[in-house]
Amino acid sequence: MTKTKRPKAKPPSADSVRAGPTPLPLLLSLAILQWQSWPAALRIWSGNAPPLELLQDPELRERARRLSSDLKKLLDADSRAAEKLKETAEKLATEKYQSFLAGVDRYRHSTFRRALEPPPVLWREGTTRLLDFGGKGETVLVIPSLINRYHVLDLDKAQSFARALKARGFRPLVLDWNTPGKKERGFMLDQYIKRAGKALDLAHKENKGPVAMIGYCMGGLLAAALAQLSPGKTKSLMFLATPWDFHADGLAKERMEQVLAQLGPSLEKWNEMPADVLQAFFILLQPFAVIEKFCRFAALDKKSPTARSFVILEDWVNDGVPLAKKVAQECLQGWYVENSPALGQWKVMGECIRPAKLDIPSLHVIPNRDKIVPPASAQALAKSMKDAKILNPVFGHVSMVAHEAAKDRLWPQLFDWLASGGVRP
DSSP: OOOOOOOOOOOOOTTOOOOOSSSHHHHHHHHHHHHHHHHHHHHHHHSSOOOGGGOOOHHHHHHHHHHHHHHHHHHHHOTTHHHHHHHHHHHHHHHHHHHHHHHHHHHHHOOOOOOOOOOOEEEEETTEEEEEOOOSSOEEEEEOOTTSOGGGGSOBTTBOHHHHHHHTTOEEEEEEOOSOOTTGGGOOHHHHHHHHHHHHHHHHHHHTSOEEEEEETHHHHHHHHHHHHSTTSEEEEEEESOOOOTTTTSOHHHHHHHHHHHHHHHHHHOSEEOHHHHHHHHHTTSTTHHHHHHHHHHTSOTTSHHHHHHHHHHHHHTSOOOEEHHHHHIIIIIIIITOTTTTTOOEETTEEOOGGGOOSOEEEEOOTTOSSSOHHHHHHHHHTSTTEEEEOOSOOTTHHHHSHHHHHHTHHHHHHHHHTTSOOO
């Protein structure tokens, strides 16, 4: 029997409709919930004020008290005020919902696509690749998170952290973890860090000496472990929004225990934690921020550079990477519930990872608008290291590497620090 060749999969055409944003059912449910909640909330406030003691933030509680008082005065002064407010609330809620739907529809049909050619592959093992962005200067090994594509660091010609590193005179080598294959689905963090160690060995060889390492978010924890387990191969460490104390916000442990109670039985059956589940987890940290995001996008000139940047970044957001089952269990239980890194109990290859042992300069970039990694969580890592400098830019977790303003307002300080070998920027 003759085998027929299967045609190669074609990349999406410029006019193809996106399936995202993901997970779309969750986003639509949140939008409907917000739409319905406005009039419902008004009915509650128009009767008896809600129990303000439920609001934990004192400033928010005081603002709510003043609002409740002002609303009562308004309703007492005008017999038609309640009806007017109801009509206005319903109108604004409907406009918000329609704006969200328009933004989603515009995103799904946008013709903007990331069109950068990937850099050469210097080394690969399994699904992991080490990408060489070129350059003749000092080698910098960049370690992204396991759950995202590397190209948040290489979004566009005009907005590429990796290419900006090269332009400044460095030679960036960026790890691309990629989607776990058959072998990687059985990995624990040990195996991923061993693989990163091979990349560090190669970077050390190419540089003819110790290299600077940059770890982004989860990649920072991997970089810290790698530096401790490979003494003498790292000259400095830069941590971009790297969590360390997972109980810093006081809520992570309780939230994650609830997540594990719901997902634990399913995770035991899966080979990996699906990207949509991970995406849903991050969305629920700020459940209505995504609604506002698409409403703002709907108001943009659809041909503008800002709209293009939104689409390319959103494509990255919706192209997440699943997490190997054992890695997911190790991170969710070990990091979030047990807080093993901050307690000095996180073990990699049998050794407790304790950054205080590292006698090399470190720069901790802790964005003060980060809603994914609480600043206090990242500050705990800086406080545990001997020669640590802290930078608190006015950016968020992603915008510090993806927003065009970061290119001029933040990146030069990071590159100056690297060039000076770890002197305060």
